Amino acid sequence: MASLFNKLGLAITFSPTGKALLKETKRLSELFDAQLVLIHVGKKTAETESQLNKIISEAGILKETEIIWTSGDPANAILKSSKKAGVDLLIAGALEKEKLIKYYIGSVARKIMREASSSSLILKEPSLEPAPFKKFYVSTDFTPESERTIKIAYNFALLENAEEFVVISDYNTPGLASTILDSVSMEEIQKTKDLWQTEEEENLKMFVRELNLKGLEIKTVSLYGKEGWEASNYARQHKADIFVVTAPQKRLKFIDRLFHHELEYSFERLPSNLLIIR
Amino acid sequence: MQLTSEQVAVFLLSIGIMLFMAKLLGELFTMMKQPAIIGEIIAGIILGPTVLGNISPETFTFLFPSDTILKIAIDGITTLAVVLLLLVSGLEVDLSIVMKYRRIAVSTSVIGIIVPFVMGFGISYLSPEFMGLTDPDRRVIFSLFIGTAIAISSLPVIAKILIDLKIFKTQIGFIIISAAMLNDVIGWLIFSLILGMMESGAHGFTFTETLILTIAFLLTALLFIRRLTNKAVPWIQEKLSFPGGILNFILILGFLGAAFTEYIGIHAILGAFILGIAIGDSVHLKEETREIIQQFITNIFAPLFFVSIGLRVNFIANFDFAIVIVLLIIALAGKVTGCGLGARLGGLKKNDALAVGFGMSSSGAMGIIIGLLALQYGLIEDNVFVGLVVMALFTSMTGAPLMNLFLKRTPTLQNLLKPELIFFTDVKSKEEIINFLSSSASKNLKINSEEIFRKVLERENSISTGIANYLAIPHARVNSNKPFIAAAINKEGIDFNSTDNLPARIIFLLLTPEGENELQLKLLSDIVKKFRDKEKVEQLLSLKDESKILKALEEM
Numbered sequence: 001m002a003s004l005f006n007k008l009g010l011a012i013t014f015s016p017t018g019k020a021l022l023k024e025t026k027r028l029s030e031l032f033d034a035q036l037v038l039i040h041v042g043k044k045t046a047e048t049e050s051q052l053n054k055i056i057s058e059a060g061i062l063k064e065t066e067i068i069w070t071s072g073d074p075a076n077a078i079l080k081s082s083k084k085a086g087v088d089l090l091i092a093g094a095l096e097k098e099k100l101i102k103y104y105i106g107s108v109a110r111k112i113m114r115e116a117s118s119s120s121l122i123l124k125e126p127s128l129e130p131a132p133f134k135k136f137y138v139s140t141d142f143t144p145e146s147e148r149t150i151k152i153a154y155n156f157a158l159l160e161n162a163e164e165f166v167v168i169s170d171y172n173t174p175g176l177a178s179t180i181l182d183s184v185s186m187e188e189i190q191k192t193k194d195l196w197q198t199e200e201e202e203n204l205k206m207f208v209r210e211l212n213l214k215g216l217e218i219k220t221v222s223l224y225g226k227e228g229w230e231a232s233n234y235a236r237q238h239k240a241d242i243f244v245v246t247a248p249q250k251r252l253k254f255i256d257r258l259f260h261h262e263l264e265y266s267f268e269r270l271p272s273n274l275l276i277i278r
Numbered sequence: 279m280q281l282t283s284e285q286v287a288v289f290l291l292s293i294g295i296m297l298f299m300a301k302l303l304g305e306l307f308t309m310m311k312q313p314a315i316i317g318e319i320i321a322g323i324i325l326g327p328t329v330l331g332n333i334s335p336e337t338f339t340f341l342f343p344s345d346t347i348l349k350i351a352i353d354g355i356t357t358l359a360v361v362l363l364l365l366v367s368g369l370e371v372d373l374s375i376v377m378k379y380r381r382i383a384v385s386t387s388v389i390g391i392i393v394p395f396v397m398g399f400g401i402s403y404l405s406p407e408f409m410g411l412t413d414p415d416r417r418v419i420f421s422l423f424i425g426t427a428i429a430i431s432s433l434p435v436i437a438k439i440l441i442d443l444k445i446f447k448t449q450i451g452f453i454i455i456s457a458a459m460l461n462d463v464i465g466w467l468i469f470s471l472i473l474g475m476m477e478s479g480a481h482g483f484t485f486t487e488t489l490i491l492t493i494a495f496l497l498t499a500l501l502f503i504r505r506l507t508n509k510a511v512p513w514i515q516e517k518l519s520f521p522g523g524i525l526n527f528i529l530i531l532g533f534l535g536a537a538f539t540e541y542i543g544i545h546a547i548l549g550a551f552i553l554g555i556a557i558g559d560s561v562h563l564k565e566e567t568r569e570i571i572q573q574f575i576t577n578i579f580a581p582l583f584f585v586s587i588g589l590r591v592n593f594i595a596n597f598d599f600a601i602v603i604v605l606l607i608i609a610l611a612g613k614v615t616g617c618g619l620g621a622r623l624g625g626l627k628k629n630d631a632l633a634v635g636f637g638m639s640s641s642g643a644m645g646i647i648i649g650l651l652a653l654q655y656g657l658i659e660d661n662v663f664v665g666l667v668v669m670a671l672f673t674s675m676t677g678a679p680l681m682n683l684f685l686k687r688t689p690t691l692q693n694l695l696k697p698e699l700i701f702f703t704d705v706k707s708k709e710e711i712i713n714f715l716s717s718s719a720s721k722n723l724k725i726n727s728e729e730i731f732r733k734v735l736e737r738e739n740s741i742s743t744g745i746a747n748y749l750a751i752p753h754a755r756v757n758s759n760k761p762f763i764a765a766a767i768n769k770e771g772i773d774f775n776s777t778d779n780l781p782a783r784i785i786f787l788l789l790t791p792e793g794e795n796e797l798q799l800k801l802l803s804d805i806v807k808k809f810r811d812k813e814k815v816e817q818l819l820s821l822k823d824e825s826k827i828l829k830a831l832e833e834m
Contacts, residue, residue, distance in 0.1 A: 172372070173446060177369075192441060202807065261377065
């Protein structure tokens with residue numbers, strides 16, 4: 001099997017979680033047998049360099065690891081350098097716990113989720129003693145792109161010796177309740193909904209079966225409700241280690257944030273670690 | 279002024295009779311597979327000046343006196359009903375789906391509004407006398423009104439049509455739903471702005487002030503209130519009594535919004551509608567809550583409102599054939615060409631675009647509400663009002679059948695499998711049976727047989743398609759524009775590695791166009807679903823005749 005990811009990029013800061021992120025990334029680069037690029041936004045001075053080198057060596061990362069020093073708006077600089085360096089999985093921390101700088105750093109993570117040209121992995125609570133991801137939750141909408149996402153996630157899960165692999169489809173039928181005004185009874189609506197639920201479940205089972213993945217049992221879940229939110233919420237409630245989604249075909253615009261693109265529910269409130277496959 | 283005991287009695291009696299007649303005729307029309315609202319309007323026509331007022335004017339004036347405080351009471355209830363109707367319409371508008379399909383939703387709804395609007399405006403502006411304009415000073419406003427009344431669509435009727443045609447949960451269904459939602463939003467905004475123009479000064483605001491306040495209201499409701507309610511809803515649903523707490527919350531917010539927009543001079547309905555959208559967007563709002571509030575409004579306020587329509591005017595005396603025909607023609611032609619063109623520009627194929635056009639042509643309750651408001655503002659005369667109501671009802675009835683004409687159904691097992699595609703074979707191996715079916719597919723799809731064979735076998739080798747209960751479904755995605763299904767019944771079973779270790783005795787070859795994942799899934803599960811019951815499968819396998827097999831399959 002070819003490597004899932006060949007070059008991991010990590011946006012590195014001096015924050016307390018910086019070291020944890022380094023350790024997590026190191027683990028992943030070994031898991032994928034991938035190269036590693038560290039990207040730091042800030043001025044390169046003797047002091048900052050030694051500081052950076054210190055946490056890098058503390059994290060056990062090889063000295064020869066490529067480090068890109070860049071400047072400017074953090075998010076943009078990270079995105080640009082990672083693209084230039086040919087990174088195919090960009091890793092960043094969500095840093096939810098650091099209240100003081102939460103908004104600022106959080107906005108970098110969000111920009112990466114929305115705009116990275118490669119796949120990206122946002123770690124919610126990076127740990128100094130990283131553990132493998134055991135519970136994989138993958139969202140699908142039956143498109144060929146999401147087929148690819150499931151396959152990648154599955155191989156990732158196999159590498160991790162994961163215990164749980166759940167594929168979730170969520171679907172919605174807005175406007176359905178309005179038909180009550182046209183004398184459709186609640187029983188009829190329920191009947192229609194039950195039928196759709198069975199259909200959706202059958203389709204998902206068949207979809208997963210067609211992917212022909214072997215080695216780890218796949219559980220399927222079909223959820224009725226707001227698309228994007230339901231799957232994300234399910235992953236959160238079931239304490240997923242990693243929630244995997246497919247990046248949108250088109251770049252998300254500001255309007256998608258205002259009116260919640262499906263993925264924005266996960267971006268706004270991370271259900272767990274979030275892997276976005278592009 | 280106070281209601282006397284006698285007046286209270288009459289008031290309650292008339293409300294009771296209105297509800298009774300509405301339910302009676304509403305159910306009757308439901309049984310006839312027609313929108314209930316038609317029955318409810320006819321109930322009003324029977325109770326109103328048209329029938330009862332003609333047969334027994336005394337009874338009519340006794341029940342629905344026109345010049346007393348009772349009329350105000352009934353008018354109050356109608357206003358409440360309209361506000362509530364718009365509130366629940368708003369609740370059902372889902373911004374995420376509109377965003378998801380925004381390209382096609384925008385082109386379908388915008389062009390679908392512009393074309394009928396321009397036609398309605400044009401004809402009213404060019405021949406105002408014919409359309410019944412009485413006050414020449416109001417020619418522009420009048421024409422704008424007619425344009426809007428014709429351009430608006432009705433989500434409930436459209437949603438019902440989609441359910442009846444079993445296409446609600448399909449791509450085209452979602453496109454129509456999202457376009458209809460956007461149509462409502464744009465339609466009510468236009469309508470409110472027209473009202474703002476007409477009433478400018480009357481509420482102490484100039485038109486510019488009204489406009490600014492409207493925009494501020496929209497932004498506040500859709501950006502802030504929407505987010506706040508999303509936070510509030512789970513708390514209310516958990517901490518307060520259910521469904522009482524959440525129902526009250528929705529109604530209170532709706533009424534506040536309605537009060538605000540009425541105050542700034544653009545009618546209460548816009549506020550109720552927009553607040554409905556803001557609340558309905560909450561991911562925490564239970565579907566159950568939506569249904570309960572719909573029930574509450576549908577069974578009490580909607581019938582009262584629709585019956586009250588018939589109470590207002592004499593539908594026979596004011597039935598102006600020419601106006602009805604003109605309104606109907608421009609409504610249907612305008613909507614179908616507008617929405618159809620919009621859908622086509624949005625990227626749909628010709629037939630699908632036409633289906634969308636017809637699907638969007640029902641103006642139902644929304645058209646009637648606009649008509650009523652115009653009547654109340656003295657903009658239109660009784661005959662145009664009657665014309666608008668008839669137009670709204672007629673288009674609600676024609677939507678489904680017309681759409682059905684152009685709807686290209688998603689292929690199903692039933693319409694793909696023909697008697698000539700069922701074979702009785704006695705081959706011995708997987709390869710042979712796949713080869714045999716591939717060559718029949720090759721003739722049908724005009725694709726090289728070997729290519730099909732290769733692809734199916736490749737798929738087969740990666741994971742066997744033997745299911746259970748003697749069934750196997752070798753399949754592949756091929757470069758064709760239509761799906762294909764053929765079936766072979768093999769005398770002796772062929773080993774397909776089925777999970778139950780039974781040999782396959784009925785083998786379906788399923789080929790679907792590349793890129794149409796969902797179609798493949800659907801057809802696969804269509805087939806699998808039918809083979810759950812082993813006994814029935816054995817019965818099927820004992821049949822010797824293609825058409826009998828088809829029939830048995832249909833019944834399985």
